[in-house]
Amino acid sequence: MVMDARREQAERLRGYFEVQLLFAEAMAEKTSRPLSDACLEVTNLHRRLGLGRAGGGTVSAGWARYADGLERRPRAERLDWTLDFFLETPPEESASLRFGCFSYEPQDAGQVVRIHFSNRDSEGGQGPLARAKAERRISELREMFGHVRTHHPGAQTVRGGSWLYNLEAYRRLFPPDYGASRFEPERVRLDGTSSWGQLLDFRESVKPAVRQALLDNMRHLDIAAPWKVFPMRALGAQGAVEDFRRFYGG
Numbered sequence: 001m002v003m004d005a006r007r008e009q010a011e012r013l014r015g016y017f018e019v020q021l022l023f024a025e026a027m028a029e030k031t032s033r034p035l036s037d038a039c040l041e042v043t044n045l046h047r048r049l050g051l052g053r054a055g056g057g058t059v060s061a062g063w064a065r066y067a068d069g070l071e072r073r074p075r076a077e078r079l080d081w082t083l084d085f086f087l088e089t090p091p092e093e094s095a096s097l098r099f100g101c102f103s104y105e106p107q108d109a110g111q112v113v114r115i116h117f118s119n120r121d122s123e124g125g126q127g128p129l130a131r132a133k134a135e136r137r138i139s140e141l142r143e144m145f146g147h148v149r150t151h152h153p154g155a156q157t158v159r160g161g162s163w164l165y166n167l168e169a170y171r172r173l174f175p176p177d178y179g180a181s182r183f184e185p186e187r188v189r190l191d192g193t194s195s196w197g198q199l200l201d202f203r204e205s206v207k208p209a210v211r212q213a214l215l216d217n218m219r220h221l222d223i224a225a226p227w228k229v230f231p232m233r234a235l236g237a238q239g240a241v242e243d244f245r246r247f248y249g250g
């Protein structure tokens, strides 16, 4: 049963993995680096394959095995290898504290909270950001900021970084000043979801128009700033915790 669900998810994610491999191949070609190194830098495969956050200079045994298989296979077999590997690995660790679609991560000794969003609500054949679901999302945020107040009373600042800040449908869930603070960061990491997430719809299928725009833009891939070829730029946002409390009435 669990395996069937994983297999279904692997099939859903086929398109997502395919575009990420194409992107990594383009980076590897332009930089003359191994494909697996490019995958570590510009795809979220390390996390998606259940291996957690990459980094720290050492490569996990799991990644070494995946990378070895990837390098040895011809191009046409790389996607299947990735999906097979996905099937063997445990599901990604979900944030231990989740408030529906939201979670947070305390940073800077608890002075900063970083917001994360992932879809946990496709009910009724509607995505989580549909207007009809805005009140649900706001209740989740109200609960989350109640939790922040109890467990991180010293938190002053809220930060986020995502393509989602381009969308009014996302910004309307937050205090207006937080949405208005959005800015283009100097650098954008591509080993998470902050840019890659825009490829997906709420069913985890790839959005064809976004895929095409990305592939078209890849002709002008700049290896010093690869995030610039995404149709939407991941934006940063910052606000005062106090503003959030006032906004949600907590």
Ligand SMILES: CC(C)(COP(=O)(O)OP(=O)(O)OC[C@H]1O[C@@H](n2cnc3c(N)ncnc32)[C@H](O)[C@@H]1OP(=O)(O)O)[C@@H](O)C(=O)NCCC(=O)NCCS
Binding pocket: 116, 117, 118, 119, 126, 127, 128, 129, 130, 131, 161, 162, 163, 164, 167, 168, 169, 170, 193, 194, 196, 197, 198, 199, 200, 201, 202, 203, 210
């Ligand atoms: C966020 C996510 C659910 C959006 O998928 P979706 O199928 O577009 O979902 P929804 O229908 O809920 O969202 C649609 C809303 O966003 C808007 N939207 C979504 N993609 C858009 C795009 N490319 N351009 C303009 N608007 C867009 C829609 O117009 C709609 O707003 P509206 O209701 O005011 O019309 C999906 O991309 C996802 O799960 N991504 C992975 C998670 C992620 O990116 N997390 C960020 C981590 S930093």
